[in-house]
Amino acid sequence: MNAEIIAVGSELLLGQIVNTNARFLSKQLADIGINVYYHTVVGDNPHRLKSVLEIAEKRSNLIIFTGGLGPTKDDLTKETIASHLGLKLVFDEFALTSIERYFEKVNRIMTENNRKQALVLEQSEVLQNDHGMAPGMLLTKNDHMYMLLPGPPKEMEPMYLDYAQPAIMSKLNTEEKIVSRVLRFFGIGEAMLEAEIEDIIDKQTNPTIAPLASDGEVTLRLTAKHISLETAHSLIDETEKEILDRVQEFFYGYDDTSLMKVLVEKLKESNLTISCAESLTGGLFQQELTSIPGTSEVLKGGIVCYTNEVKKQILKVKRETIEEKGVVSSECAAELAQNVSEILQSDIGISFTGVAGPSELEGQPVGTVFIGIFVKGHTVRAEKLLLGGTREANRIRSVKYGCYLLLKALSEIQAIK
Numbered sequence: 001m002n003a004e005i006i007a008v009g010s011e012l013l014l015g016q017i018v019n020t021n022a023r024f025l026s027k028q029l030a031d032i033g034i035n036v037y038y039h040t041v042v043g044d045n046p047h048r049l050k051s052v053l054e055i056a057e058k059r060s061n062l063i064i065f066t067g068g069l070g071p072t073k074d075d076l077t078k079e080t081i082a083s084h085l086g087l088k089l090v091f092d093e094f095a096l097t098s099i100e101r102y103f104e105k106v107n108r109i110m111t112e113n114n115r116k117q118a119l120v121l122e123q124s125e126v127l128q129n130d131h132g133m134a135p136g137m138l139l140t141k142n143d144h145m146y147m148l149l150p151g152p153p154k155e156m157e158p159m160y161l162d163y164a165q166p167a168i169m170s171k172l173n174t175e176e177k178i179v180s181r182v183l184r185f186f187g188i189g190e191a192m193l194e195a196e197i198e199d200i201i202d203k204q205t206n207p208t209i210a211p212l213a214s215d216g217e218v219t220l221r222l223t224a225k226h227i228s229l230e231t232a233h234s235l236i237d238e239t240e241k242e243i244l245d246r247v248q249e250f251f252y253g254y255d256d257t258s259l260m261k262v263l264v265e266k267l268k269e270s271n272l273t274i275s276c277a278e279s280l281t282g283g284l285f286q287q288e289l290t291s292i293p294g295t296s297e298v299l300k301g302g303i304v305c306y307t308n309e310v311k312k313q314i315l316k317v318k319r320e321t322i323e324e325k326g327v328v329s330s331e332c333a334a335e336l337a338q339n340v341s342e343i344l345q346s347d348i349g350i351s352f353t354g355v356a357g358p359s360e361l362e363g364q365p366v367g368t369v370f371i372g373i374f375v376k377g378h379t380v381r382a383e384k385l386l387l388g389g390t391r392e393a394n395r396i397r398s399v400k401y402g403c404y405l406l407l408k409a410l411s412e413i414q415a416i417k
Contacts, residue, residue, distance in 0.1 A: 087122050145171065
């Protein structure tokens with residue numbers, strides 16, 4: 001089955017909001033083996049919507065619409081589709097009752113146009129909206145499946161997961177089970193990763209291998225199909241082993257995890273605490289760290305040392321280090337990491353110093369970064385990075401590299417033990 005996603009809303013074309021719905025739906029559909037070949041965005045105009053619908057019908061089996069199901073006059077998605085397919089719109093009593101009860105609950109007058117949200121395509125399977133008012137719909141007609149979903153992600157995402165995807169699965173004429181697994185890599189580029197496993201990708205049939213790069217990371221999605229769920233998992237296991245035999249050193253986790261999540265889990269398992277000294281990252285490492293639940297078990301604290309005075313007076317970096325080596329140096333990074341660990345009495349200290357941009361510093365080009373890592377009982381180290389992105393990209397990648405280098409250091413220590 002080939003799918004197409006049509007996002008309806010002039011606000012998308014004006015750049016007022018980002019079309020995150022298409023990304024979410026594409027990922028979910030890929031997980032159940034449905035190919036998404038086209039994304040379309042169209043404004044709140046019935047003539048243009050009808051035009052893109054006619055094009056979609058020529059190339060896609062499943063056409064998913066998001067948006068345009070609300071109460072206002074410019075919400076015309078279901079009206080346009082009903083007219084195109086020669087169908088009537090009828091009231092769904094459950095949806096209408098839910099809308100009426102909502103207004104009673106909040107003690108507000110329900111205007112007549114709110115009843116419009118309870119209209120659905122006749123003959124369609126109604127998808128309940130547990131987080132809003134307008135229900136979704138799934139209709140099979142003329143060898144096509146038409147799915148209508150609300151625009152707000154907080155309504156669309158749970159509706160899709162709870163009702164829409166099960167409805168799609170029930171209509172797929174297959175007994176095959178579909179299993180998907182995402183392998184996550186850091187420290188290796190997409191091109192290099194592909195070169196390392198090119199022959200594996202070339203011979204792929206089942207499982208299939210889909211690479212994706214973003215924010216300095218690379219993922220591989222492995223998807224297997226088989227009547228036996230156990231066999232599908234086994235096929236993925238075999239392919240994963242073949243891949244990791246070549247690029248294990250860059251692999252850090254599965255599916256929706258992140259470098260920071262894996263780091264927090266590893267620190268908890270090892271019963272270790274950490275503290276941070278941040279110059280160019282300006283607290284970004286701690287911000288990302290504290291976004292993970294349970295961080296209070298491992299984070300002692302941190303110091304943003306943006307000026308030389310703070311580096312010297314608070315973090316006790318030697319005057320001669322700054323004067324002779326500079327703050328953008330491995331020596332400064334090493335002292336920051338060890339000193340913050342000792343000052344805040346943590347097992348691990350990590351530091352970030354360098355040139356985020358837009359101008360060079362101490363004769364060092366933009367993107368020069370030093371990350372210091374100190375683990376109590378072990379030698380302090382400092383890693384040099386040469387990044388080539390924007391100021392913000394350099395800061396984000398520095399944080400990710402910090403996580404990656406810490407994970408490597410912890411693995412090496414564990415191996416010694």
